[in-house]
């Protein structure tokens with residue numbers, strides 16, 4: 001697997017493996033509510049470029065391919081508060097590429113903070129050109145049309161859709177799966193569950209492809225969907241995991257029951273806060289000094305707390321992948337602050 005992985009061009013954005021830490025203080029604070037589980041986090045929120053986050057792993061491969069193809073512009077899509085768009089803007093700046101972002105108004109939040117602060121502030125700071133689109137416009141088609149326009153000017157644009165979740169982008173999480181397997185050996189432990197949020201499915205799909213390619217069990221991964229309804233999330237994640245696996249281990253097939261997803265934390269819709277999410281943000285911040293985000297990791301970690309409380313992982317080790325998204329906190333002031 002490693003041989004094939006290294007055949008894809010990569011633009012370095014990480015410093016090497018992200019650390020895994022145990023949350024002993026949170027275990028203490030939870031007490032009996034920890035349900036006898038040992039809780040660990042993999043710190044994909046701590047990276048050296050652009051405020052960090054899970055999209056940088058995918059962007060190593062995506063920007064790598066853009067540069068290899070001789071592109072001068074990187075175009076991607078997302079919601080107004082897309083973490084992926086912000087990390088793309090930062091990574092493109094570092095690679096010397098222009099960045100254009102097609103951002104759709106898909107989340108019904110109309111307050112000033114949501115529409116101007118957080119990731120949007122940073123997109124501009126990183127020098128990206130932001131195109132705001134109504135929620136019902138096909139943003140990927142708009143991105144492709146813009147790329148053609150750029151082509152007619154004699155330049156060359158690279159286009160990837162929301163979340164950077166193309167099969168190539170998923171290779172970033174194939175790398176993460178390999179890191180986890182090595183880190184497990186180093187601490188002589190095996191995680192019963194590896195928990196991640198699921199938005200555009202690339203994080204889960206990449207991890208599933210990575211564990212499958214290594215002959216390990218992808219059913220150890222559990223994701224909480226925050227965007228697609230459960231059935232669609234399972235279907236999308238399975239397809240993407242198969243495609244990513246095909247890139248690195250064409251002789252292997254994804255097991256039929258490889259993809260496990262929980263739909264209980266999504267709430268009303270993508271980007272709409274839930275009480276459980278706010279509770280998860282607070283307990284993590286107050287007991288460990290760590291930041292979850294309101295759209296993805298806060299909802300997924302609420303699911304972890306729920307599972308612990310129900311004793312699902314008694315006497316087991318659970319690994320939660322912290323995926324970043326801190327700038328989103330400033331865009332969700334109204335949902336999180338207690339002063340109004």
Ligand SMILES: *Cc1c(COP(=O)(O)O)cnc(C)c1O
Pocket residue numbers: 053054055083084163165197198199200201202203204293296297323324325
């Ligand atoms: C995009 C994102 C996710 C979800 O990752 P996908 O690969 O899109 O499923 C999780 N957490 C944060 C903070 C994100 O920005």
